[in-house]
Structures are given as structure tokens and as C-alpha cells.
Amino acid sequence: MNKRSFLLGGVATIATTGSVFADRQMAQGMGGMPAMGGTSGSRDMGGMAKPSGRIAALPEGAPLRDLPKLANASSTPGQFVGTLVAAPTKIELAPGKVTEILAYNGHLVGPMIEIDEGDQIKISFENRIAGQESTIHWHGLPIPPQQDGNPMDPVASGSTHLYGFTIPAESAGPYWYHPHPHRNTAEQTYRGLAGPFIVRPRTNPLPAELVETTLFISSISLLENGAIAPNTMVDWMNGREGDHVLVNGQRNPVLQAAPGSSRRFRIYNATNGRYLRLSFGGHTMTLIGSDGGFLASPVPGVTDILLAPAERADVVVDFRRAGGRVTLQDLPYDRGWMGPGKPASTNRSLLSIDLSGQPQQPVTLPTRLRTIPPLGASMATKRLLLGERMSTGPNGMTMEFLINGRAFDMARIDFTSRRGDVETWEIVNPTDMDHPIHLHGMHFQIVEREKNGQKAAEPILAWKDTVNVARNETVRIKVRQDIPGRRMFHCHVLEHEELGMMGVVDVI
Numbered sequence: 151m152n153k154r155s156f157l158l159g160g161v162a163t164i165a166t167t168g169s170v171f172a173d174r175q176m177a178q179g180m181g182g183m184p185a186m187g188g189t190s191g192s193r194d195m196g197g198m199a200k201p202s203g204r205i206a207a208l209p210e211g212a213p214l215r216d217l218p219k220l221a222n223a224s225s226t227p228g229q230f231v232g233t234l235v236a237a238p239t240k241i242e243l244a245p246g247k248v249t250e251i252l253a254y255n256g257h258l259v260g261p262m263i264e265i266d267e268g269d270q271i272k273i274s275f276e277n278r279i280a281g282q283e284s285t286i287h288w289h290g291l292p293i294p295p296q297q298d299g300n301p302m303d304p305v306a307s308g309s310t311h312l313y314g315f316t317i318p319a320e321s322a323g324p325y326w327y328h329p330h331p332h333r334n335t336a337e338q339t340y341r342g343l344a345g346p347f348i349v350r351p352r353t354n355p356l357p358a359e360l361v362e363t364t365l366f367i368s369s370i371s372l373l374e375n376g377a378i379a380p381n382t383m384v385d386w387m388n389g390r391e392g393d394h395v396l397v398n399g400q401r402n403p404v405l406q407a408a409p410g411s412s413r414r415f416r417i418y419n420a421t422n423g424r425y426l427r428l429s430f431g432g433h434t435m436t437l438i439g440s441d442g443g444f445l446a447s448p449v450p451g452v453t454d455i456l457l458a459p460a461e462r463a464d465v466v467v468d469f470r471r472a473g474g475r476v477t478l479q480d481l482p483y484d485r486g487w488m489g490p491g492k493p494a495s496t497n498r499s500l501l502s503i504d505l506s507g508q509p510q511q512p513v514t515l516p517t518r519l520r521t522i523p524p525l526g527a528s529m530a531t532k533r534l535l536l537g538e539r540m541s542t543g544p545n546g547m548t549m550e551f552l553i554n555g556r557a558f559d560m561a562r563i564d565f566t567s568r569r570g571d572v573e574t575w576e577i578v579n580p581t582d583m584d585h586p587i588h589l590h591g592m593h594f595q596i597v598e599r600e601k602n603g604q605k606a607a608e609p610i611l612a613w614k615d616t617v618n619v620a621r622n623e624t625v626r627i628k629v630r631q632d633i634p635g636r637r638m639f640h641c642h643v644l645e646h647e648e649l650g651m652m653g654v655v656d657v658i
């Protein structure tokens with residue numbers, strides 16, 4: 151029997167047992183998870199792209215909102231002191247319907263934290279999520295693991311924790327923050343807990359007149375009554391794509407721009423499990439930055455950019471047209487799929503840009519943005535073989551995602567790395583799906599990709615914290631850990647991470 155038919159057979163088994171969560175609890179020794187509704191689960195198993203009983207469309211076309219900023223309570227230069235409170239919040243997304251989300255400080259996209267390289271950060275985190283531990287993981291920031299919101303350092307429901315760290319020099323970039331507790335990362339994030347964390351450079355290489363806009367892309371699925379839909383079996387296996395893609399918490403909002411003008415967009419994929427292949431139609435992008443900040447030089451003429459979950463892109467677009475509307479589109483991308491329920495591919499518009507007003511001249515970008523030294527010869531090699539394991543037992547099906555044959559165990563150290571050593575990490579993906587692999591607390595460089603025996607050097611040297619490893623692909627990256635302690639590495643399809651695709655590296 152080939153693997154695909156086995157998987158479909160396994161899904162059919164689940165549909166009859168109607169208790170996916172119970173099986174998941176068995177696989178992971180989990181308790182206290184909300185049970186997945188038997189009826190909605192059964193519907194999903196029917197293979198529908200968008201389950202019935204959900205809100206099919208949300209209002210579009212409101213002006214793009216600026217993201218709220220987290221206030222700095224300190225007046226001391228070089229210090230940022232703030233408070234983030236995670237709590238249930240009621241909002242209206244579908245007309246006349248109440249949606250209870252989890253929010254940082256009451257906002258669907260958490261407030262934007264904007265600080266400078268070298269700043270000292272103190273953020274007090276209050277967890278008001280009933281009955282669940284949480285943490286704040288500062289995604290991409292090169293900071294000590296004890297301050298990085300790992301699952302080993304939970305913040306109990308009802309308690310407060312102070313995170314403190316210093317942003318190193320030369321680390322300007324588009325980072326973000328989201329929960330990372332054991333067992334509840336996927337749910338807390340899809341319910342609304344995530345926000346941007348921008349580190350500004352001491353010296354900006356870009357023209358001062360270049361206007362910038364942050365596009366924080368998330369997704370949401372709503373039941374008919376307005377409540378956020380729980381994860382289905384399809385979501386757990388493939389990663390939650392969400393029925394509605396939101397930009398800054400809005401469905402297809404509208405941005406005004408002058409004809410001929412240039413705009414810098416910092417674009418985040420903050421969805422749990424949706425791949426975004428982004429295009430501004432006939433307007434090409436100039437790629438200027440990635441997860442870990444600026445590239446060495448701008449890369450013009452980019453027609454579309456693939457952002458796997460957790461990846462970011464920093465681009466400049468020149469709107470060379472006299473007027474009319476330009477749309478940011480999400481183009482089809484085949485990232486693999488397990489079982490039924492594969493969403494139909496669409497070229498959906500995520501953001502509309504109306505060109506009107508006085509024409510402007512586009513900006514001229516510098517030819518150099520920063521220096522990125524290649525990491526050099528590696529002293530050790532680590533191999534990560536990604537895997538998936540599905541098995542059926544008396545209680546239904548167990549689904550696990552694995553690294554080197556093992557599911558995550560917080561008490562186990564999977565790798566040891568020596569501080570300052572350059573290592574090659576070889577990530578091998580023979581599974582049915584792409585997996586975006588994220589290393590906490592540092593930046594790495596992608597060296598090459600290998601598929602069907604063909605090796606291709608990575609064309610752009612960049613600092614990355616998340617790399618997509620496509621199906622049947624091997625990706626080699628160079629890693630140098632500079633900060634001691636135990637860190638996570640994992641698939642950033644958050645459902646896969648929670649079902650086991652995560653490990654611990656101890657930096658000594």
C-alpha cells in the first residue's frame with residue numbers, strides 16, 4: 151500500500167471515531183485540551199475545502215489601519231519599558247457578531263514594539279488567559295534563552311513575568327512576538343496573540359523620504375455565531391491555514407498612495423500554517439531585507455515572494471502608474487497536503503492600493519545596505535531528518551511529526567553546539583509537506599538546496615531565522631550559536647511543532 155492511500159485510510163478511521171483530540175492527547179500525554187466538536191470534525195473529514203457552519207466572507211475595503219504602538223514608560227534614552235497583557239477580548243469582525251479573541255493589550259494584532267539597536271528592553275507580561283500557561287517568545291531576536299519565552303519557562307495563568315534583554319548592535323530587523331507555551335502555542339496564536347517587534351538601525355541606509363508600512367498577515371476561521379473555530383483534524387495535519395487572510399487584522403483593506411511613489415513594506419507571515427506567495431501584480435518588488443534585517447544590496451525585479459509561516463520580507467515597490475488600483479495578491483503555491491480538505495487555490499487580494507493625488511517621483515535606493523560576512527568553514531555537521539508518523543489503534547489515529555524519528559521532549563537535549571563554532575545543519579525533508587524550520591535566538595545563513603540530486607547554491611546571502619524546506623528537498627544552512635543555553639528548533643507550522651516537530655539544542 152502506498153503512503154497516500156494509507157493516510158486517507160487513516161483519516162477515514164478518524165471520521166468514524168469522531169474524537170481526534172482524544173487521540174492527540176494520547177500521543178502526547180496531553181490533558182485538559184478542549185474537545186474538538188464531533189460534528190464539525192466529521193464534516194471536515196468529508197473533504198470540503200471550507201467546512202460549512204463557518205462564516206464564508208468578511209467585510210472588505212476599509213482603510214488600512216496603522217498598527218498601535220506599545221508605549222514606552224521610560225524616559226531614559228536607550229531604555230524601553232512596556233507592558234503586555236494577554237487576555238480575552240471581544241471584537242466584531244463579521245457584522246453583528248461577537249468574536250472573542252485572545253489579544254495583547256486588547257488589539258487583534260498585538261501592539262508594535264519599535265526600538266533601536268542596543269536598547270535595553272524590560273517588558274512586563276501579564277497572563278490573563280484562563281487556565282492556560284503562556285510565554286512570550288521574541289521571534290528572531292538574538293537574546294539569552296532564559297528571556298526568550300521557551301516552553302521550559304511558563305508564565306502561569308493569572309501571574310506576571312518580567313522579560314529583560316538588551317538588543318545587540320547590528321541586529322536591526324523585522325522581528326515579532328507570540329506565545330510559546332508547551333501544548334497551547336498553536337491555539338493561543340490562532341486566537342490572536344502575535345505582534346510585530348521592529349528593531350531600527352542606528353544608521354538608516356535608506357532615503358529618509360521613503361514611507362514605510364508594516365503588513366502583519368494573519369488568518370482566522372469563524373463559526374457562524376462569530377466564535378473562532380477550533381482546529382479541525384485537517385488543521386492539525388496540515389497546519390491551520392484559516393478561512394480569511396487578514397492584513398493588520400483587516401480583510402483586504404485599502405491603502406492610498408501617490409502615483410509614481412515608492413513605498414517600503416515590511417511583510418510578516420504570522421499565520422499558523424498558511425504559505426503566502428505574494429505579488430503586487432505588474433509592479434515588481436525590490437527585496438531589501440529578510441528575517442534578520444537588511445540584505446547586503448537591494449535585489450530589484452522580484453515578481454513574487456514566497457513567505458512560509460514565520461518568514462518576513464522587507465520590500466520596496468514603485469507604483470509606476472498614473473492611477474487606479476494595485477492589489478497585493480496571494481498566488482497559488484503547492485506546499486503538499488495530507489488527506490482531504492485541501493483548499494482551492496485562489497489569487498486572492500490581501501490589500502488594495504489606490505493610486506491617487508499628486509504624482510511623485512520614486513526614490514533611488516543605495517547600492518549597498520550593509521555588510522554580511524559569510525559564516526565561513528564549518529567545524530561540525532548536524533542532520534535533521536524530518537518525519538511524520540500516523541498510526542491507528544483501538545482509540546483511533548495518532549499523528550506525530552518528528553525530527554530524527556523522535557517527537558519533542560522538553561527534558562531531552564537533542565543536540566549540543568559549542569559557542570562560536572560554525573556548523574552545517576542539513577535538514578532533510580522526505581515527508582508529504584513543506585516544513586518551515588525555525589531556530590530560536592540567532593540568525594543563520596542558507597547555503598544550498600538539493601532536490602532530486604541537483605544542488606543549487608542559495609542565490610542571496612541573508613540572515614535568516616526560518617527556512618522553508620520543501621518536500622523531497624534537503625537544505626543546508628550555516629549556524630553559529632553565540633549565546634549559551636538551551637534553545638528550541640522547530641517547524642513553524644505551529645500545529646506540527648505542537649505534534650512533535652521540535653527539538654532542543656544546548657549551546658555550551
Ligand SMILES: [Cu+2]
Pocket residue numbers: 551584585586641642643646647651
Ligand atoms: Cu511542519
